[in-house]
Amino acid sequence: METVSLPEAYNPQRNHEGHVMIEIYSQNHKDTYFAIALQQQEIVASTFSGNPKNALETILYNLPFNMPFQVFPEPSAQAKAVLQAIEDIYDGKDTKTALPLATKHLRSYTQKVLKATQAIPVGYVTTYGEIAKAVGGGARAVGNAMACNRFAPIVPCHRVVKSDFGLGGYSAGGLKVKLLFLRREKRGFKEYKEINFDGGSLRVFPVECVVNKYVEGLRKS
Numbered sequence: 673m674e675t676v677s678l679p680e681a682y683n684p685q686r687n688h689e690g691h692v693m694i695e696i697y698s699q700n701h702k703d704t705y706f707a708i709a710l711q712q713q714e715i716v717a718s719t720f721s722g723n724p725k726n727a728l729e730t731i732l733y734n735l736p737f738n739m740p741f742q743v744f745p746e747p748s749a750q751a752k753a754v755l756q757a758i759e760d761i762y763d764g765k766d767t768k769t770a771l772p773l774a775t776k777h778l779r780s781y782t783q784k785v786l787k788a789t790q791a792i793p794v795g796y797v798t799t800y801g802e803i804a805k806a807v808g809g810g811a812r813a814v815g816n817a818m819a820c821n822r823f824a825p826i827v828p829c830h831r832v833v834k835s836d837f838g839l840g841g842y843s844a845g846g847l848k849v850k851l852l853f854l855r856r857e858k859r860g861f862k863e864y865k866e867i868n869f870d871g872g873s874l875r876v877f878p879v880e881c882v883v884n885k886y887v888e889g890l891r892k893s
Contacts, residue, residue, distance in 0.1 A: 696744065
């Protein structure tokens with residue numbers, strides 16, 4: 673994968689005490705506002721919303737406690753690259769950009785869940801139970817860890833569904849947004865497959881399993 677890297681002349685912002693500040697940027701794309709928090713080479717948080725105020729509030733809520741930050745009116749070169757990659761994910765496009773996430777301050781189990789979720793390729797979904805098999809714990813523990821995902825949509829929790837291929841939950845925007853995500857990511861795949869991530873394996877299923885179930889439910893209602 674291509675990795676988003678900083679321009680050679682990049683100098684991270686520092687406060688008066690010399691601490692590296694978290695830089696916050698936002699951008700409008702198709703009437704959706706994307707916001708990111710960056711610290712040096714890593715993404716501290718990312719989000720999207722139809723309301724710019726909500727996007728900024730979510731980013732601020734997800735910042736590590738007592739860390740200096742600054743909101744910038746215009747994206748830097750690095751921020752533009754990250755925002756473009758996130759917009760591509762939102763649009764259902766395949767992206768070859770590897771986005772480095774700041775996860776060291778998160779619980780070990782949460783890191784495992786997010787890493788497994790990030791491995792799910794476009795066009796596929798998996799279930800809370802399958803992730804639990806891959807990283808340990810139960811489906812409920814996976815769901816709780818995913819509810820704290822501060823990297824939407826980079827960590828694509830919209831690709832994790834119930835064991836019966838029902839939509840489940842989606843704290844980043846609700847089930848309507850989750851369904852729209854999955855519809856944009858349809859690739860016409862027919863079979864499930866096993867994928868590998870960091871020495872583990874995860875079973876994934878075509879997006880159509882979820883979309884078709886939803887359409888069938890509408891017909892019966």
